[in-house]
Amino acid sequence: MSDVNYSELLQEILDVIAEKLQDGFAAIETVASKHAKRVAIQAELLAQSRISGQARNDDEVFDFLKGMLQDMIHSMAKILVAMTILTIETVWNSVVSVVWNAINTALSSAGLGKLQPPGIPEV
């Protein structure tokens, strides 16, 4: 019969948290750095257009270009929040999986049935 080993389980939980956080934030960093390059290009195009392009004499075009730059920053921030939520979900579920697996391994070693994780309660 094997019990849940506290030290091993703790280490496993910490390892899975570190791994999933690292994966999640690596994905966020990739998206953010790619988008940041596009924001820099947009700022350059806006300046060029105001100096020597269509936005020089057309304020509607200038406002339009300026608005898109602002939209790009908003969109990036929204995606970063949403991807952070996704990372929290992944970390959470991985920890639950590790803990539940440890409990079920101990229960089945003792000849007992597995404990099914209940669903999420109503919020």
Next chain:
Amino acid sequence: MYFFVQSRFIYSAKNSIIALILLLAAGCTVQLAPSFSQNLLDGLTEANESTQILFQRLSGGSKSSDFSDFSDDYIEAIGKLKALEILADARDTPPISQRGIQWLRSRDVLTKLCPEPADCINPTPSILATTYERIEQMANIHERAGVDSLTVDSVHNFVSSQFDLVISFETALQR
């Protein structure tokens, strides 16, 4: 006053931590982000391709007198984005995440960025709406005054960046 605010914050934080521990102890798996949709991802990839063709045709700029040559392409690009917005918006937003964002908003966090909690949990619909609104504005400018190469490049860069963001996010939902 400071101690009152501080003690309220500590009380709320304690409650949240207790709720989290109880959920973990109950072994609950959670869904905080929207569900993955292969239809939506395929639709985004296809709409991205057809929009890139529009910008390829417009590269170098176009006079207002040539607008009619592009009006069908504009209509097609905008129509596809509107259809995808509806598809993305039809997904359920997990209630637990909505409550989390509402909790943050009640403390003046994310109020401007997420006018609706769903905007930051399922950001694809609002990003697609902004994208087609900008393409509509570009079509209006094109019809009125034409578009020079810098304007075309700016809108092209903008639209590509929005597609990059939503496609990256929707792909990440495939967990």
